[in-house]
Amino acid sequence: MSVFTQHLSQRFKTFAPDLRGYGKSQAKTAFKMRDHLVDLEASLNRHQIGRCLVLGWSLGGILATELALRRPERVSGLILIASAMRPRSSHPPASWEDNLYTGLASVINWLQPGCQWNIDTFGRRSLYRYLIQQHTAIAYQHLATEGMPAYFQTSASARQALSDALKQGYDRLAELSRIQCPSLVMAGTADRHITMESSLETAQHLPKCDWLSYPDVAHLFPWEIPDRVLQDIDNWIESNPEATGK
Numbered sequence: 001m002s003v004f005t006q007h008l009s010q011r012f013k014t015f016a017p018d019l020r021g022y023g024k025s026q027a028k029t030a031f032k033m034r035d036h037l038v039d040l041e042a043s044l045n046r047h048q049i050g051r052c053l054v055l056g057w058s059l060g061g062i063l064a065t066e067l068a069l070r071r072p073e074r075v076s077g078l079i080l081i082a083s084a085m086r087p088r089s090s091h092p093p094a095s096w097e098d099n100l101y102t103g104l105a106s107v108i109n110w111l112q113p114g115c116q117w118n119i120d121t122f123g124r125r126s127l128y129r130y131l132i133q134q135h136t137a138i139a140y141q142h143l144a145t146e147g148m149p150a151y152f153q154t155s156a157s158a159r160q161a162l163s164d165a166l167k168q169g170y171d172r173l174a175e176l177s178r179i180q181c182p183s184l185v186m187a188g189t190a191d192r193h194i195t196m197e198s199s200l201e202t203a204q205h206l207p208k209c210d211w212l213s214y215p216d217v218a219h220l221f222p223w224e225i226p227d228r229v230l231q232d233i234d235n236w237i238e239s240n241p242e243a244t245g246k
Helices: 002-008 034-046 059-070 096-111 116-121 137-152 156-168 173-178 196-205 226-239
Strands: 052-057 075-081 183-188 209-214
Touching: 002 226, 034 059, 052 059, 059 075, 059 173, 075 226, 096 116, 096 137, 116 137, 173 196, 183 196, 183 226, 196 209, 209 226
Parallel strands: 052 075, 075 183, 183 209
Antiparallel strands: none
C-alpha cells in the first residue's frame, strides 16, 4: 500500500494494517473472512479513530465496503481499487510454462528489479501478464520490493479463508444502497482477476459514487500508472471534502 501511503501521508494520518494472516499479522489457526472486520474495528479503536476515509485494493476493497456496511458511522468515504462486491474473474488456467516463466521472471526481478531484458524475455510470458498490462520498470520494481514479500508472507490460513469464501459465492450488491458516504471506484480495462465490468457494476449500485476506468492496465494498475492514479485520488478528495471529514 506504500504507493498510496507515501503520497497521502503528506497531508493525512494514514494507517495500512496487515490483515490477519498476511504480512506481519501471521495467524497460526484457521479463521473466517469476517474476522478481518473484527480486526479492523479493533484497530480503529486502538488508534482512537472515530471516523475515516477507507481505501481498499482488491480484497481490501471488499473489506472496506463491508466495514462501511457494518459501521457506517465510522466510514466517511470509500475508495475502491480493482475491487467488486460481486467479483468476477476472466483469468485463464495457468500452464506449467506460465509457472516456469513466472518463477524465472520473479527470481531475476528480485535480483535486478526492473531489468528490461528480464521483462521482455520472461516477464511478458509469465503470469505477470494478467496482473499488469504495461510492463514498465516501475511496475516490476514494485513487484520485487512489495509484491514478492507480500506473496511469501501470505499464510496458509489466509489462503484457506479466502478460498472458502470464494467457494460459497459472494454477492452484496443489494446491500450497497445503504452506504451513503461518497465513494470512488477505480478499475483497469484489462483486469483479469476482478473484471472491470464487475467493478462498474459495484459503482452503479453505490448511491454516491464516482467511477474511473483506465485503458490498457490490469489488476495492479496503481503500480503501472501511479502518478495518474494518485492525481485522480487527489482530485476526488478535493471535490468530496466530506470524505475526509472536512
